[in-house]
Amino acid sequence: MQNRCKWCNLNNPRYIAYHDTEWGILRTEDVYLFEMLLLESFQAGLSWECVLNKRENFRKAFDNFDYSKIAAYKEEKLQALYEEKGIIRNKRKICASVQNARIFGEISSAYGNFYSYLCQFTHGKTFVELGKTTSPLSDQISADLKRRGMKYVGSTVLYSYLQAIGVLYAHDETCDLYRPPVDIVL
Numbered sequence: 752m753q754n755r756c757k758w759c760n761l762n763n764p765r766y767i768a769y770h771d772t773e774w775g776i777l778r779t780e781d782v783y784l785f786e787m788l789l790l791e792s793f794q795a796g797l798s799w800e801c802v803l804n805k806r807e808n809f810r811k812a813f814d815n816f817d818y819s820k821i822a823a824y825k826e827e828k829l830q831a832l833y834e835e836k837g838i839i840r841n842k843r844k845i846c847a848s849v850q851n852a853r854i855f856g857e858i859s860s861a862y863g864n865f866y867s868y869l870c871q872f873t874h875g876k877t878f879v880e881l882g883k884t885t886s887p888l889s890d891q892i893s894a895d896l897k898r899r900g901m902k903y904v905g906s907t908v909l910y911s912y913l914q915a916i917g918v919l920y921a922h923d924e925t926c927d928l929y930r931p932p933v934d935i936v937l
Contacts, residue, residue: 756923758799766800771928777877777917779866784916785855786816789848791912792903793839799911801839808837813848818859821852847902854899869918877932879920885910888919 755761759770778784790809794802802809812835814820824832832838832845855865862868872892880886889910896904913919922929 754925754927756926760800765803769803774915775917775920775922781859781865782816784865785818787912787915791908793844795903795908805838812838818852818855821849822856824849844903851901854901873918877920879931881921889913
């Protein structure tokens, strides 16, 4: 049997696949970075497993995470999302996703892509951190995104986001996938 990170529910094949093939692997494409930001913002106050189990429903409901489409949502689309049983129907989070999509697009345009924006904080490096829920890095990025008007992007949400997209490398040392990248910063 493979050893995995303690947080991985071994009874959920979707969770195992996410852990084994996606979590912590550096991804820099805007659509993926927005997808994870949207999902992490919906996770605030809930479990990641809950959000992950609804991911495909979110994908359908939110136009394949196309942030330019989401930024243009009008009241009719928001009403449909409020009633969509396959997603988390938190009205404030749904409204925030539209605002966050607009701001994400502005940042991406200003920096060439969202990953380049993140690199102003990371200098393109990957950081190894285990057993934390926030860090000075997540504090800085969270504060900047909030200053720009994003919602549901607190330091804990940003920390999870940075782990998910591979900026923070956090596989447990007992996990069979524990192989910190060469360019790590401890």
